[in-house]
Amino acid sequence: MQARLFQLDAFTACRFTGNPAAVMLFVSYPDDRTLQALAAENNLAETAFVVPDGDDFRIRWFTPTLEVPLCGHATLASAAVVLERLEPARERVVFHSASGPLTVRRSERGYVMDFPARRCAPAEEPAGLAAALGASIEEMLWDGFNFVARLAAAGDVRRLAPNLAAIAEMPCAGVIVTAPGDGDHDCVSRYFAPGKGIPEDPVTGGAHCALTPYWAARLGKTDLRAFQASARGGELRCRLNGDRVELEGACVFFLEGVAQW
Structure with missing residues (x-):
């Protein structure tokens, strides 16, 4: 098996700062055991696994040890992959996730993500x-x-x-x-x-x-x-x-x- 793999530094404009994230692209998801093994192999805080879903995409996030319900920096990185590498004519992308639909749009400083608030x-x-x-x-x-x-x-x-x-x-x-x-x-x-x-x-x-x-x-x-x-x-x-x-x-x-x- 194979998949396209990207690694990006997120929440920064300077390489080697910010938060590294891996983004892997699939036509459809392999089994969860494979996803977890790939995240462990990447050995970054998060790996985002992205598959197409009509005009949108589905996204899942794994740390080296488990799946998580929401991840900001790997979503930001995934949006950069879609908007800069896959479909550079697009202005926004929607990711369907365990935390609901997450919209990311271009901005002058990079990308803006629309996420659910968490009240303390x-x-x-x-x-x-x-x-x-x-x-x-x-x-x-x-x-x-x-x-x-x-x-x-x-x-x-x-x-x-x-x-x-x-x-x-x-x-x-x-x-x-x-x-x-x-x-x-x-x-x-x-x-x-x-x-x-x-x-x-x-x-x-x-x-x-x-x-x-x-x-x-x-x-x-x-x-x-x-x-x-x-x-x-x-x-x-x-x-x-x-x-x-x-x-x-x-x-x-x-x-x-x-x-x-």
């Missing part, structure tokens, strides 16, 4: 989380999948060196850590999900489905500039539109070829 609710701090992060938590929230820990300052987020083994034992998909922004950014964040095979995700679209409505309410504005302060780093433009979130970012192609197995 107050939560009790899980035992051992502050110690695992090595930080004092100002506010604890839950977005339906992840714990969201607000720290006092951006520098506190940037300096984190968490105990990932302890975070992997937490009863959640992952832990989003955030704080008010510095410089030109309204907020900063990092995302740790060792329990699903991602020790630290470089730039996380899904996390900003929760961070956008949270910071929009806190800052009294619906248009935000966000920075994910991982070692690679990445910038997102985030806009709250009712129960939807628009996430804007650029992509850079790194690798194009054919995978065979």
Whole structure:
């Protein structure tokens, strides 16, 4: 068997920064065991598997260890593949997914994704989380999948060196850590999900489905500039539109070829 394979850096305009994603194109999906093996072989935070569906496409996302219901950066990368390589005359593309239809359109700065918002609710701090992060938590929230820990300052987020083994034992998909922004950014964040095979995700679209409505309410504005302060780093433009979130970012192609197995 074989499939076209692309690797892109998402949420960045500079190669070797942002979040690498693999995109693989099929006429129809192989079995789930093959998809998981391919994602493990790619060994990136996410691999997107894309198949045509009429004028639209279907999309699924796998980490090296499991399938996930939503992934921002690999959707951004998939849109770049469709709009730059497959059908460059198109202005937008719709991906049908486990999280519903996801529309991505071109913009001056790259691409804009239309995703469902995740509203955070107050939560009790899980035992051992502050110690695992090595930080004092100002506010604890839950977005339906992840714990969201607000720290006092951006520098506190940037300096984190968490105990990932302890975070992997937490009863959640992952832990989003955030704080008010510095410089030109309204907020900063990092995302740790060792329990699903991602020790630290470089730039996380899904996390900003929760961070956008949270910071929009806190800052009294619906248009935000966000920075994910991982070692690679990445910038997102985030806009709250009712129960939807628009996430804007650029992509850079790194690798194009054919995978065979």
